Amino acid sequence: MRQLAAPLCFLLCIGLQPARAADSTDAAPARSQPKWELGAGLSVFSLPDYRGADHQTTATLPFPYAIYRGEIIKADRSGVRGMLFDSERLDLELSLSGGVPVKSKDNAVRQGMPDLDPTLEIGPQAIVRLLGKASDETRLDLRLPLRQVITSGGEGQGLTFTPALNLSITPPAGWHIGTQIGLYAGTRQYHRFLYAVDSQYATANRPAYQAQSGYGGWQMTGSLSRRFDKLWLGGFVRLSSVKGAVFDNSPLVARKTNVSAGIGIAWVFAQSDERVISNDDD
Secondary structure, eight states: OOBTHHHHHHHTTOSSSOOOOOOGGGOOOOEEEESEEEEEEEEEEEEESSTTOSOEEEEEEEEEEEEEEOSSEEEETTEEEEEEEEOSSEEEEEEEEEEOOBOGGGSGGGTTSOOBOOEEEEEEEEEEEEESOTTSSEEEEEEEEEEEEEETTSOEEEEEEOOEEEEEEOOSSSOEEEEEEEEEEEOHHHHHHHHOBOGGGOOSSSOOBOOOSEEEEEEEEEEEEEEETTEEEEEEEEEEEOTTOTTTTSTTOOOSEEEEEEEEEEEEEEEOSOEEEEOOOO
16 A cells, blocks of 8 residues: 555654764764644655555645654654664664555556555664764664554554665755665565455456565665754655565556655744753754
């Protein structure tokens, strides 16, 4: 289904999970910032129904801008997360992702099949800092999220594991640049949710198919964002491939590569009087 890794970041005013990150001898000092900030914005994005789909949807949606700089719960460019463990080289977080609904009538290879419900993905994520500290301008991280997939109806749909290298460059004043490249893997249940064809939905052009667990392809994302006082701007481009995936011979896979993109703009209209010392980026 359409992955929310991109739109979800717009909903949280963040351009696709880029981290902060220059040389550790030139770390940017922590500074006093509002504990929370609120705003609203507008985004335009184009996404495939799911990785491997040939139907693309372009939409314009409003989104809330929300930053919270708590000691345990944080909402910023890296998403909404609970800090379970934090050290100089290793973080352990509770991370979120998800997917939006897919109407099968709009997708040629899925016509006659049930629609796909929206999903929430939740689980722990380990972040290993390979280069730089949390306060540095340039940082390279290894991200290891393991998430349970749950539909809007409360049904579990397996697990995903999406390890990725994340490079982030954040000058003291200027555009934040983020790049990420990573792999997909999923359980049989998750791949079946997206790519299986049960016998009752088989046709002459869509044979029955049962997906397996394992490798699910790769993706590469680039993002750009900047905060101008009360104004936030951001955008991303993502290339995703399912070539060589365990399900790439599914009749529901109509193309091996997909491109997603989006831009967003937000206005910050409220912030707390309480301030905290933080090196988090806006």
